[in-house]
Amino acid sequence: MTVFLNGKFLPAGEAKVSALDRGFIFGDGVYELVPVYSRVPFRLKEHLARLERSLAEVAIRNPHSREQWRDIIFKLIDAQAFDDQGVYFQVTRGVAKRDHAFPKSAEPTVFMMSNPLVAPPAAQVEAGGAAVSAQDNRWLRCDIKSISLIGNVLLRQISAEAGAAETILFRDGRLTEASSSNVFIVRGGVIQSPPKSNLILPGITYDVVLELARDNQLPLQLADIGEKDVRSADEIWVTSSSKEVFPIVSLDGVSVGDGRPGPVFRRMHRLYQEFKQKVMRAGKREAVAV
Ligand code: PLP
Numbered sequence: 001m002t003v004f005l006n007g008k009f010l011p012a013g014e015a016k017v018s019a020l021d022r023g024f025i026f027g028d029g030v031y032e033l034v035p036v037y038s039r040v041p042f043r044l045k046e047h048l049a050r051l052e053r054s055l056a057e058v059a060i061r062n063p064h065s066r067e068q069w070r071d072i073i074f075k076l077i078d079a080q081a082f083d084d085q086g087v088y089f090q091v092t093r094g095v096a097k098r099d100h101a102f103p104k105s106a107e108p109t110v111f112m113m114s115n116p117l118v119a120p121p122a123a124q125v126e127a128g129g130a131a132v133s134a135q136d137n138r139w140l141r142c143d144i145k146s147i148s149l150i151g152n153v154l155l156r157q158i159s160a161e162a163g164a165a166e167t168i169l170f171r172d173g174r175l176t177e178a179s180s181s182n183v184f185i186v187r188g189g190v191i192q193s194p195p196k197s198n199l200i201l202p203g204i205t206y207d208v209v210l211e212l213a214r215d216n217q218l219p220l221q222l223a224d225i226g227e228k229d230v231r232s233a234d235e236i237w238v239t240s241s242s243k244e245v246f247p248i249v250s251l252d253g254v255s256v257g258d259g260r261p262g263p264v265f266r267r268m269h270r271l272y273q274e275f276k277q278k279v280m281r282a283g284k285r286e287a288v289a290v
Contacts, residue, residue: 003015005112009075009076023092027149029058030090033089036114041077041283044290048066064110066290073112076112090147095109130248133169133252136169166178173226175194175224181243182238185235186264187233193206194225203239205240213268234262
Protein backbone atom coordinates (compact mmCIF):
# COMPACT_ATOMS: atom_id res chain seq x y z
CA MET A 1 0.00 0.00 0.00
CA THR A 2 1.29 3.46 -0.91
CA VAL A 3 0.98 6.05 1.87
CA PHE A 4 1.93 9.72 2.18
CA LEU A 5 4.25 11.01 4.87
CA ASN A 6 5.56 14.58 5.08
CA GLY A 7 5.59 15.33 1.36
CA LYS A 8 6.54 11.87 0.07
CA PHE A 9 4.58 8.93 -1.32
CA LEU A 10 6.11 5.63 -0.19
CA PRO A 11 5.27 2.02 0.68
CA ALA A 12 3.53 1.74 4.08
CA GLY A 13 6.40 -0.36 5.48
CA GLU A 14 8.88 2.41 4.73
CA ALA A 15 6.88 5.22 6.36
CA LYS A 16 8.69 5.96 9.62
CA VAL A 17 7.87 8.60 12.22
CA SER A 18 10.11 9.71 15.09
CA ALA A 19 9.28 8.17 18.47
CA LEU A 20 9.32 11.76 19.77
CA ASP A 21 6.43 12.75 17.51
CA ARG A 22 3.80 14.38 19.72
CA GLY A 23 1.18 12.25 18.01
CA PHE A 24 2.92 9.18 19.45
CA ILE A 25 3.80 10.72 22.84
CA PHE A 26 0.62 12.72 23.60
CA GLY A 27 -1.94 11.80 20.94
CA ASP A 28 -1.45 15.48 20.04
CA GLY A 29 -3.05 15.68 16.61
CA VAL A 30 -6.26 15.60 14.60
CA TYR A 31 -7.51 13.50 11.70
CA GLU A 32 -10.06 13.12 8.94
CA LEU A 33 -11.55 10.27 6.97
CA VAL A 34 -12.95 11.02 3.53
CA PRO A 35 -15.02 8.43 1.68
CA VAL A 36 -14.11 8.02 -1.98
CA TYR A 37 -16.58 6.52 -4.46
CA SER A 38 -15.38 5.39 -7.89
CA ARG A 39 -12.12 7.31 -7.20
CA VAL A 40 -13.87 10.63 -6.46
CA PRO A 41 -13.82 11.99 -2.89
CA PHE A 42 -17.24 12.82 -1.46
CA ARG A 43 -17.73 16.28 0.13
CA LEU A 44 -14.00 16.95 0.22
CA LYS A 45 -14.66 20.63 0.90
CA GLU A 46 -16.68 19.80 4.00
CA HIS A 47 -14.05 17.34 5.25
CA LEU A 48 -11.29 19.91 4.72
CA ALA A 49 -13.39 22.52 6.52
CA ARG A 50 -13.82 20.11 9.44
CA LEU A 51 -10.05 19.45 9.42
CA GLU A 52 -9.33 23.20 9.45
CA ARG A 53 -11.70 23.64 12.36
CA SER A 54 -10.12 20.76 14.32
CA LEU A 55 -6.63 22.17 13.66
CA ALA A 56 -7.67 25.69 14.67
CA GLU A 57 -9.29 24.44 17.89
CA VAL A 58 -6.03 22.72 18.96
CA ALA A 59 -3.76 25.44 17.52
CA ILE A 60 -1.85 23.21 15.09
CA ARG A 61 -0.76 24.99 11.92
CA ASN A 62 -2.43 23.70 8.77
CA PRO A 63 0.56 22.77 6.64
CA HIS A 64 -1.35 22.69 3.33
CA SER A 65 -3.75 24.83 1.34
CA ARG A 66 -7.05 23.24 0.30
CA GLU A 67 -5.73 22.86 -3.25
CA GLN A 68 -2.62 21.09 -1.95
CA TRP A 69 -4.70 18.74 0.19
CA ARG A 70 -6.85 17.96 -2.85
CA ASP A 71 -3.85 17.23 -5.06
CA ILE A 72 -2.24 14.93 -2.49
CA ILE A 73 -5.53 13.11 -1.97
CA PHE A 74 -6.02 12.61 -5.73
CA LYS A 75 -2.48 11.21 -6.02
CA LEU A 76 -3.00 8.90 -3.05
CA ILE A 77 -6.28 7.64 -4.55
CA ASP A 78 -4.53 7.00 -7.88
CA ALA A 79 -1.82 4.98 -6.14
CA GLN A 80 -4.37 2.41 -4.88
CA ALA A 81 -5.71 -0.56 -6.83
CA PHE A 82 -9.32 -0.22 -5.60
CA ASP A 83 -12.03 2.28 -6.60
CA ASP A 84 -13.94 2.88 -3.34
CA GLN A 85 -11.62 4.14 -0.64
CA GLY A 86 -11.49 5.64 2.82
CA VAL A 87 -8.74 8.25 2.77
CA TYR A 88 -7.41 8.71 6.30
CA PHE A 89 -5.21 11.70 7.06
CA GLN A 90 -3.78 13.05 10.26
CA VAL A 91 -1.76 16.06 11.29
CA THR A 92 0.21 16.05 14.54
CA ARG A 93 1.99 18.88 16.31
CA GLY A 94 5.29 17.35 15.18
CA VAL A 95 8.52 16.13 16.72
CA ALA A 96 9.88 17.81 19.87
CA LYS A 97 11.49 17.09 23.25
CA ARG A 98 8.75 15.77 25.53
CA ASP A 99 7.04 18.70 27.25
CA HIS A 100 3.30 19.24 27.54
CA ALA A 101 3.51 22.89 26.48
CA PHE A 102 3.61 23.56 22.74
CA PRO A 103 7.11 23.38 21.23
CA LYS A 104 8.51 26.73 20.03
CA SER A 105 9.39 25.33 16.63
CA ALA A 106 8.05 22.06 15.32
CA GLU A 107 6.79 21.19 11.88
CA PRO A 108 3.40 19.44 11.79
CA THR A 109 3.66 15.79 10.77
CA VAL A 110 1.29 14.79 7.96
CA PHE A 111 0.43 11.16 7.41
CA MET A 112 -2.15 9.80 4.94
CA MET A 113 -3.24 6.35 3.87
CA SER A 114 -6.16 4.94 1.95
CA ASN A 115 -7.98 1.70 2.66
CA PRO A 116 -10.78 -0.05 0.76
CA LEU A 117 -14.17 1.41 1.66
CA VAL A 118 -16.62 -1.42 2.15
CA ALA A 119 -20.27 -0.61 2.84
CA PRO A 120 -22.11 -2.94 5.24
CA PRO A 121 -23.26 -5.98 3.21
CA ALA A 122 -26.96 -6.04 2.25
CA ALA A 123 -27.65 -9.07 4.46
CA GLN A 124 -26.27 -7.23 7.48
CA VAL A 125 -28.39 -4.14 6.73
CA GLU A 126 -31.41 -6.40 6.28
CA ALA A 127 -30.83 -8.05 9.67
CA GLY A 128 -29.70 -4.92 11.54
CA GLY A 129 -27.18 -4.93 14.37
CA ALA A 130 -27.07 -5.04 18.14
CA ALA A 131 -25.82 -2.19 20.30
CA VAL A 132 -25.01 -1.84 23.97
CA SER A 133 -25.02 1.39 25.95
CA ALA A 134 -22.40 3.04 28.15
CA GLN A 135 -21.87 6.29 30.00
CA ASP A 136 -20.13 8.81 27.77
CA ASN A 137 -17.01 9.45 29.84
CA ARG A 138 -14.97 11.16 27.12
CA TRP A 139 -13.66 14.71 27.35
CA LEU A 140 -15.95 17.69 26.63
CA ARG A 141 -14.52 18.50 23.17
CA CYS A 142 -15.90 15.57 21.18
CA ASP A 143 -16.48 18.06 18.33
CA ILE A 144 -12.73 18.00 17.64
CA LYS A 145 -11.66 15.03 15.51
CA SER A 146 -8.73 14.27 17.79
CA ILE A 147 -6.38 11.32 17.26
CA SER A 148 -6.50 10.83 21.06
CA LEU A 149 -9.18 8.18 20.72
CA ILE A 150 -8.58 6.13 23.85
CA GLY A 151 -12.01 7.11 25.25
CA ASN A 152 -13.72 5.98 22.05
CA VAL A 153 -11.54 2.85 21.88
CA LEU A 154 -12.47 1.75 25.41
CA LEU A 155 -16.15 2.43 24.75
CA ARG A 156 -16.11 0.52 21.44
CA GLN A 157 -14.43 -2.43 23.17
CA ILE A 158 -17.48 -2.80 25.44
CA SER A 159 -19.69 -3.57 22.42
CA ALA A 160 -16.96 -5.60 20.70
CA GLU A 161 -16.78 -7.88 23.74
CA ALA A 162 -20.57 -8.15 23.75
CA GLY A 163 -20.52 -9.15 20.07
CA ALA A 164 -22.43 -5.95 19.23
CA ALA A 165 -21.99 -3.48 16.38
CA GLU A 166 -21.78 -0.24 18.38
CA THR A 167 -21.76 1.34 21.84
CA ILE A 168 -24.42 4.03 22.22
CA LEU A 169 -23.46 6.75 24.65
CA PHE A 170 -25.40 8.69 27.28
CA ARG A 171 -24.10 11.70 29.18
CA ASP A 172 -26.12 13.06 32.11
CA GLY A 173 -29.12 11.02 30.99
CA ARG A 174 -29.01 12.27 27.40
CA LEU A 175 -28.02 10.65 24.12
CA THR A 176 -24.76 11.97 22.66
CA GLU A 177 -23.50 9.68 19.87
CA ALA A 178 -21.89 6.24 19.53
CA SER A 179 -18.22 5.21 19.82
CA SER A 180 -17.53 5.92 16.13
CA SER A 181 -20.82 7.10 14.66
CA ASN A 182 -23.72 9.50 15.14
CA VAL A 183 -27.10 8.26 16.37
CA PHE A 184 -30.64 8.90 15.13
CA ILE A 185 -33.86 7.59 16.61
CA VAL A 186 -37.41 7.49 15.27
CA ARG A 187 -40.41 8.05 17.56
CA GLY A 188 -43.94 8.36 16.26
CA GLY A 189 -42.65 8.73 12.70
CA VAL A 190 -40.33 11.65 13.61
CA ILE A 191 -36.59 11.29 12.97
CA GLN A 192 -34.68 12.72 15.93
CA SER A 193 -31.03 13.38 16.70
CA PRO A 194 -29.12 15.57 19.14
CA PRO A 195 -28.09 18.95 17.69
CA LYS A 196 -24.42 19.58 17.01
CA SER A 197 -22.54 20.64 20.15
CA ASN A 198 -19.20 20.15 21.87
CA LEU A 199 -20.44 16.70 22.92
CA ILE A 200 -20.63 15.09 19.48
CA LEU A 201 -18.55 14.85 16.34
CA PRO A 202 -20.25 16.81 13.55
CA GLY A 203 -20.62 13.91 11.12
CA ILE A 204 -20.66 14.53 7.39
CA THR A 205 -23.05 11.57 7.08
CA TYR A 206 -25.26 13.15 9.79
CA ASP A 207 -25.54 16.19 7.48
CA VAL A 208 -26.42 13.98 4.50
CA VAL A 209 -29.18 12.27 6.49
CA LEU A 210 -30.58 15.67 7.56
CA GLU A 211 -30.57 16.85 3.94
CA LEU A 212 -32.24 13.69 2.66
CA ALA A 213 -34.91 13.95 5.36
CA ARG A 214 -35.60 17.63 4.58
CA ASP A 215 -35.55 17.15 0.79
CA ASN A 216 -38.06 14.32 1.08
CA GLN A 217 -40.36 15.92 3.64
CA LEU A 218 -39.61 13.34 6.35
CA PRO A 219 -40.45 14.78 9.79
CA LEU A 220 -37.22 15.68 11.59
CA GLN A 221 -36.36 17.16 14.96
CA LEU A 222 -32.96 18.14 16.33
CA ALA A 223 -33.23 18.32 20.10
CA ASP A 224 -31.80 16.78 23.26
CA ILE A 225 -32.98 13.18 23.62
CA GLY A 226 -33.40 11.55 27.02
CA GLU A 227 -32.18 8.02 27.67
CA LYS A 228 -35.75 6.78 28.24
CA ASP A 229 -36.78 8.03 24.80
CA VAL A 230 -33.92 6.12 23.19
CA ARG A 231 -34.81 2.94 25.06
CA SER A 232 -38.45 3.18 23.94
CA ALA A 233 -37.72 4.42 20.39
CA ASP A 234 -39.39 2.75 17.41
CA GLU A 235 -36.10 2.77 15.52
CA ILE A 236 -32.43 3.50 16.20
CA TRP A 237 -29.86 4.15 13.46
CA VAL A 238 -26.15 4.85 13.51
CA THR A 239 -24.45 6.86 10.75
CA SER A 240 -20.88 7.29 9.56
CA SER A 241 -18.94 7.48 6.31
CA SER A 242 -18.19 3.75 6.49
CA LYS A 243 -21.39 2.45 8.14
CA GLU A 244 -23.59 4.75 5.99
CA VAL A 245 -27.03 4.53 7.68
CA PHE A 246 -27.20 1.33 9.68
CA PRO A 247 -30.14 0.00 11.74
CA ILE A 248 -29.76 -0.99 15.40
CA VAL A 249 -32.36 -3.62 16.25
CA SER A 250 -31.50 -4.29 19.89
CA LEU A 251 -30.11 -2.14 22.69
CA ASP A 252 -28.66 -3.87 25.76
CA GLY A 253 -30.43 -7.07 24.71
CA VAL A 254 -33.87 -5.42 24.39
CA SER A 255 -35.51 -5.30 20.95
CA VAL A 256 -35.86 -1.91 19.30
CA GLY A 257 -39.41 -1.71 17.91
CA ASP A 258 -40.25 -5.15 16.61
CA GLY A 259 -36.58 -6.13 16.44
CA ARG A 260 -36.26 -5.52 12.70
CA PRO A 261 -35.15 -2.48 10.70
CA GLY A 262 -38.15 -0.14 10.70
CA PRO A 263 -40.06 1.54 7.87
CA VAL A 264 -38.46 4.97 8.28
CA PHE A 265 -35.03 3.35 8.19
CA ARG A 266 -35.95 1.48 5.01
CA ARG A 267 -37.02 4.74 3.39
CA MET A 268 -33.86 6.56 4.47
CA HIS A 269 -31.65 3.67 3.43
CA ARG A 270 -33.22 3.67 -0.03
CA LEU A 271 -32.78 7.44 -0.30
CA TYR A 272 -29.15 7.14 0.79
CA GLN A 273 -28.41 4.38 -1.75
CA GLU A 274 -30.04 6.45 -4.52
CA PHE A 275 -28.02 9.47 -3.44
CA LYS A 276 -24.87 7.34 -3.50
CA GLN A 277 -25.51 6.21 -7.07
CA LYS A 278 -26.73 9.54 -8.42
CA VAL A 279 -24.50 11.97 -6.53
CA MET A 280 -21.61 10.35 -4.66
CA ARG A 281 -20.68 7.87 -7.38
CA ALA A 282 -21.42 10.24 -10.25
CA GLY A 283 -18.96 12.88 -9.03
CA LYS A 284 -16.34 14.17 -11.45
CA ARG A 285 -12.78 14.91 -10.41
CA GLU A 286 -12.90 18.26 -12.18
CA ALA A 287 -15.99 19.20 -10.21
CA VAL A 288 -14.53 18.45 -6.76
CA ALA A 289 -14.69 21.84 -5.08
CA VAL A 290 -12.45 22.75 -2.19
N1 PLP B 1 -18.94 10.28 15.73
C1 PLP B 1 -17.73 9.74 15.96
C2 PLP B 1 -17.23 9.63 17.36
C3 PLP B 1 -16.95 9.28 14.87
O1 PLP B 1 -15.74 8.74 15.09
C4 PLP B 1 -17.48 9.39 13.55
C5 PLP B 1 -16.73 8.94 12.38
O2 PLP B 1 -15.72 8.31 12.44
C6 PLP B 1 -18.75 9.94 13.37
C7 PLP B 1 -19.44 10.39 14.48
C8 PLP B 1 -19.36 10.06 11.99
O3 PLP B 1 -18.71 11.01 11.19
P1 PLP B 1 -18.77 10.93 9.59
O4 PLP B 1 -20.19 10.83 9.21
O5 PLP B 1 -18.12 12.19 9.14
O6 PLP B 1 -18.00 9.68 9.20
